[in-house]
Amino acid sequence: MKKLVLFILWVASIATQAQVGGRGVFQVLNLVPNARMSALGGYGITLYDNDVNTTYQNPALINSSMKNRLGISYINSFADINYGYTGYAHEFNKIGLVAGGVQYINYGKFTETNEFGEKIGTFTANDVVLSAGTARHYKEKFHFGTNIKLIYSGIAQYSSTGFATDWAGVYQNDSLNITSAIVIKNLGLQINPYIPGGVREKLPFEIQAGFSHRLRHLPLRFMFNFIHLETPNLAAIDPNAPKKYDISGNEIKPRVSLADKIFRHVVIGGEFYVGKFVQLRFGYNHLRRRELAVETAKGLSGFSFGAGVKIAMFNIDYGFASYNVAGTTNTFSLTVDVAKLSKKTQN
Numbered sequence: 001m002k003k004l005v006l007f008i009l010w011v012a013s014i015a016t017q018a019q020v021g022g023r024g025v026f027q028v029l030n031l032v033p034n035a036r037m038s039a040l041g042g043y044g045i046t047l048y049d050n051d052v053n054t055t056y057q058n059p060a061l062i063n064s065s066m067k068n069r070l071g072i073s074y075i076n077s078f079a080d081i082n083y084g085y086t087g088y089a090h091e092f093n094k095i096g097l098v099a100g101g102v103q104y105i106n107y108g109k110f111t112e113t114n115e116f117g118e119k120i121g122t123f124t125a126n127d128v129v130l131s132a133g134t135a136r137h138y139k140e141k142f143h144f145g146t147n148i149k150l151i152y153s154g155i156a157q158y159s160s161t162g163f164a165t166d167w168a169g170v171y172q173n174d175s176l177n178i179t180s181a182i183v184i185k186n187l188g189l190q191i192n193p194y195i196p197g198g199v200r201e202k203l204p205f206e207i208q209a210g211f212s213h214r215l216r217h218l219p220l221r222f223m224f225n226f227i228h229l230e231t232p233n234l235a236a237i238d239p240n241a242p243k244k245y246d247i248s249g250n251e252i253k254p255r256v257s258l259a260d261k262i263f264r265h266v267v268i269g270g271e272f273y274v275g276k277f278v279q280l281r282f283g284y285n286h287l288r289r290r291e292l293a294v295e296t297a298k299g300l301s302g303f304s305f306g307a308g309v310k311i312a313m314f315n316i317d318y319g320f321a322s323y324n325v326a327g328t329t330n331t332f333s334l335t336v337d338v339a340k341l342s343k344k345t346q347n
Contacts (some may be wrong), residue, residue: 024204028127033085035333038319039285039306040130040269043225044211055099059133059145060168068339100132125158175212219273
């Protein structure tokens with residue numbers, strides 16, 4: 001175990017070199033897999049329950065209550081871009097419980113032109129990620145898991161493949177109703193660059209941590225997710241932004257406060273439990289609001305909302321996320337226990 005920890009830290013130290021926000025190939029790895037996490041601000045690394053979709057973000061969440069559960073999600077994104085995620089958990093005799101999934105995105109059809117601007121046809125672009133993970137448990141409260149991800153990306157006649165792994169740990173205490181987690185994401189490499197013989201690009205490596213607590217006397221679970229811990233300063237100042245001057249004609253240099261820098265790492269979420277079958281959700285992603293909101297019309301940028309309902313064997317979820325005044329996403333998810341559904345249909 002000690003050697004494994006040292007190895008992970010060594011690889012992480014290499015991966016963090018020259019990591020800059022907005023750079024890195026295979027951004028499909030960072031898509032939000034389902035409606036529940038979309039409503040919670042885009043993250044759910046401390047959701048230790050039977051939601052099989054959460055394992056894509058944190059493999060240490062894999063547990064026996066997910067056995068035979070199937071999750072299907074569809075996301076209507078910007079500019080007719082559509083993507084989705086399908087996950088399933090199955091128990092194997094020698095390996096144990098394995099949770100796998102397929103994440104895909106279709107960017108649509110584009111017009112192809114030559115160097116003179118003349119239309120010569122159309123092309124498409126899409127990305128696919130195949131993932132599989134498993135977890136082990138230590139003294140009931142400690143859980144460790146890993147994901148393996150195979151990545152394919154195609155743009156017109158160009159294509160690229162890659163390999164990534166996630167390493168995660170969870171501490172879950174039922175008596176205190178608390179869960180904490182840490183995830184080292186997207187350790188790997190681009191196997192084949194888009195152009196044969198080209199330079200291999202870095203993957204979007206990230207370190208995340210999280211904490212959640214379900215209150216005893218109020219039907220609420222609140223969550224704090226801490227993102228991009230490998231990059232202390234996430235603030236980016238636009239060099240092309242119009243300059244501002246004070247009344248004396250002196251240029252006002254753009255500044256980012258310490259509090260702003262800190263909260264760019266924080267994503268807040270909450271789930272209200274209305275009885276046993278209904279959940280109401282909310283989230284706030286400060287980094288998303290600061291980086292994507294239009295300065296003159298911020299609106300609900302960075303905020304997200306949603307709800308979930310359990311009907312018989314089915315869990316139906318919806319998530320709404322606002323990125324800016326011009327872009328929102330609507331996510332729909334359906335989760336079901338396949339074994340129970342099969343038995344019922346046979347009867």
